Amino acid sequence: xxxxxxxxxxxxxxxxxxxxxxxxTNQRRIIVETLLRKLGTHLNARxxxxxxxxxxxxxxxxxxxxxxxxxxxLGMLNMVNLEEGFLRFEVPDEQMHFHVFxxxxxxxxxxxxxxSKMAEVKGWAQxxxxxxxxxxxxxAGLCRECREEGVLDEPFDAAIPIxxxxxxxxxxxxxxxx
Amino acid sequence: xxxxxxxxxxxxxxxxxxxxxxxxTNQRRIIVETLLRKLGTHLNARxxxxxxxxxxxxxxxxxxxxxxxxxxxLGMLNMVNLEEGFLRFEVPDEQMHFHVFxxxxxxxxxxxxxxSKMAEVKGWAQxxxxxxxxxxxxxAGLCRECREEGVLDEPFDAAIPIxxxxxxxxxxxxxxxx
DNA sequence: ATAACTGCAAATTCTTTGCACTTTG
DNA sequence: CAAAGTGCAAAGAATTTGCAGTTAT
Numbered sequence: 001x002x003x004x005x006x007x008x009x010x011x012x013x014x015x016x017x018x019x020x021x022x023x024x025t026n027q028r029r030i031i032v033e034t035l036l037r038k039l040g041t042h043l044n045a046r047x048x049x050x051x052x053x054x055x056x057x058x059x060x061x062x063x064x065x066x067x068x069x070x071x072x073x074l075g076m077l078n079m080v081n082l083e084e085g086f087l088r089f090e091v092p093d094e095q096m097h098f099h100v101f102x103x104x105x106x107x108x109x110x111x112x113x114x115x116s117k118m119a120e121v122k123g124w125a126q127x128x129x130x131x132x133x134x135x136x137x138x139x140a141g142l143c144r145e146c147r148e149e150g151v152l153d154e155p156f157d158a159a160i161p162i163x164x165x166x167x168x169x170x171x172x173x174x175x176x177x178x
Numbered sequence: 179x180x181x182x183x184x185x186x187x188x189x190x191x192x193x194x195x196x197x198x199x200x201x202x203t204n205q206r207r208i209i210v211e212t213l214l215r216k217l218g219t220h221l222n223a224r225x226x227x228x229x230x231x232x233x234x235x236x237x238x239x240x241x242x243x244x245x246x247x248x249x250x251x252l253g254m255l256n257m258v259n260l261e262e263g264f265l266r267f268e269v270p271d272e273q274m275h276f277h278v279f280x281x282x283x284x285x286x287x288x289x290x291x292x293x294s295k296m297a298e299v300k301g302w303a304q305x306x307x308x309x310x311x312x313x314x315x316x317x318a319g320l321c322r323e324c325r326e327e328g329v330l331d332e333p334f335d336a337a338i339p340i341x342x343x344x345x346x347x348x349x350x351x352x353x354x355x356x
Numbered sequence: 357a358t359a360a361c362t363g364c365a366a367a368t369t370c371t372t373t374g375c376a377c378t379t380t381g
Numbered sequence: 382c383a384a385a386g387t388g389c390a391a392a393g394a395a396t397t398t399g400c401a402g403t404t405a406t
Contacts, residue, residue, distance in 0.1 A: 024380075059388085081257075085397090131320045142309045263370090263395080359406090365399095
């Protein structure tokens with residue numbers, strides 16, 4: 001995003017905070033700015049802290065979490081769960097995003113044509129009486145490369161899914177057999 | 179689910195573990211059985227522990243987590259993030275589920291006609307080269323009741339979403355103004 | 357018999373909170 | 382100036398891990 005749009009976006013975000021009666025603090029501005037500059041990536045709280053501290057080293061982790069919570073409650077920030085044991089965050093440049101990530105290697109991509117997918121998904125929720133909020137959808141899958149590497153041993157079509165995925169096994173879970 | 183199907187399902191799950199070279203321990207059987215009996219609910223680790231301990235009080239929380247990790251890595255268990263600060267778990271009775279939950283009151287429903295939605299979503303991922311794994315999708319929204327109660331103050335159509343949702347604000351995030 | 361698995365309790369990691377101080381409006 | 386917001390450090394909660402003992406194959 002070019003400088004000018006970033007600056008406009010910051011103004012929009014800060015304007016919303018103001019219109020809601022929240023104060024425009026320097027910390028909030030820095031955090032919003034950081035999220036906008038890193039748009040497209042998915043920062044976790046620690047990464048966001050580190051970047052924000054480049055602007056103002058005195059910012060603390062508590063402010064990060066409090067700001068995340070505030071922005072999320074206002075619909076200005078999406079929480080992203082890539083099954084890592086912690087959350088990541090992104091500001092929605094569009095109303096919705098669709099991620100697919102590989103449960104084997106962790107690669108993450110955005111789906112194309114998010115506008116029309118958004119319309120579809122909104123329709124689904126609508127029929128249950130829900131208005132969807134802006135957010136990012138996560139879908140776990142296996143990328144072509146991992147499939148070709150034989151991460152899978154079996155075809156994939158059981159009603160109770162019978163799959164062997166040697167996922168990013170960050171943790172001990174018994175031996176990894178075979 | 180009727181007793182016989184549960185028993186068959188347990189056998190299927192245990193059979194998969196066995197075929198992968200994992201051992202069929204009593205603890206694993208109990209955990210799988212508990213998940214199957216509570217199918218449709220979304221247990222967190224603590225709840226799963228409590229239920230499992232009704233069968234065998236000696237089961238520890240570490241075994242719960244290790245079994246969750248194992249089942250998930252085999253594609254036999256879905257992780258469910260309802261933005262509560264921890265995860266919930268369910269075994270997929272079908273390949274995929276679609277939840278919509280209300281970010282204001284927390285109400286959670288399953289979408290209807292999950293089969294066809296699954297086909298659609300699989301197609302989306304396919305075009306990026308991904309095979310989706312069985313899983314549960316979470317969508318955050320606002321239910322009709324909460325909308326009518328005026329949780330929202332503004333219409334919902336900004337490119338950078340401009341929404342005021344007084345979400346389940348479990349945490350301090352400044353005052354709740356207005 | 358032996359490698360896999362478990363329970364326990366301690367350790368880690370992520371997130372939240374109380375409080376005294378600072379800043380915004 | 383008063384209320385809102387912040388930083389710090391301590392607390393809390395969820396999850397992971399080392400290890401000695403147990404169990405499945």
